[in-house]
């Protein structure tokens with residue numbers, strides 16, 4: 589029987605590339621994002637070019653009830669999810685005080701609350717009944733505090749810590765949690781997060797969304813725990829283990845204030 593993957597943030601960027609890889613591997617899809625037209629066109633493209641079926645769910649995942657609503661919609665359609673890809677997320681470059689509370693509230697809801705809620709709904713549904721795999725998209729931002737993007741970095745640290753803990757907790761339950769940590773990647777994220785307007789990502793090697801998605805897919809299928817994309821991106825997460833945290837935060841600020 590065909591398997592099914594649920595991908596949040598599947599209308600563009602890394603999520604869209606992940607959807608293409610799942611389609612190429614004959615896996616049915618549930619695609620979630622806010623952009624109805626983009627998702628409908630993408631569904632048509634996928635169903636025309638691959639022998640899979642695609643359900644589109646147009647939803648703002650920043651709202652408190654969104655995870656529960658999405659789960660119910662999947663159950664109402666009698667779909668069994670085998671792979672949950674928590675990919676939707678956004679950041680915002682600037683000082684803590686210069687960004688509105690409303691923006692932070694949405695960021696925490698999307699990057700943290702909905703990701704945790706969806707993980708809880710599916711793990712509870714799978715445990716003791718069927719195997720399942722989760723791919724959570726964190727970031728290299730997860731490994732240190734990030735002045736100028738303090739909330740975003742903190743949300744990604746949450747994702748990394750939650751995912752590693754759950755992967756360990758579920759070792760005997762046939763459920764794996766893989767955390768993918770991309771560095772700067774060529775998607776809409778740079779514009780959305782205002783990072784393109786700063787110098788933070790200038791002269792930095794930018795990965796393609798396809799390469800990042802491929803690493804995520806392969807690693808999740810192997811049941812790996814944490815993967816960082818790109819050899820340069822692995823240096824900082826390794827080095828911070830040997831430095832006093834104060835130095836780490838100061839160095840991080842120096843990099844993040846380049847604007």
Ligand SMILES: NC(=O)c1ccc[n+]([C@@H]2O[C@H](COP(=O)([O-])OP(=O)(O)OC[C@H]3O[C@@H](n4cnc5c(N)ncnc54)[C@H](OP(=O)(O)O)[C@@H]3O)[C@@H](O)[C@H]2O)c1
Pocket residue numbers: 596597598599600601602603620621622623647648649650675676677678679698725726727728769770771772773774775776777778780797
């Ligand atoms: N690009 C990078 O440099 C980079 C680096 C490290 C980690 N990441 C992480 O990678 C993940 C994917 O980002 P990306 O780079 O592919 O960014 P992207 O191109 O901006 O894509 C973000 C996706 O999330 C969806 N989304 C945003 N807000 C949403 C909401 N409220 N409800 C439902 N869907 C929503 C967007 O679709 P709609 O607009 O249609 O809703 C879109 O499909 C994020 O978690 C990001 O933090 C990115």
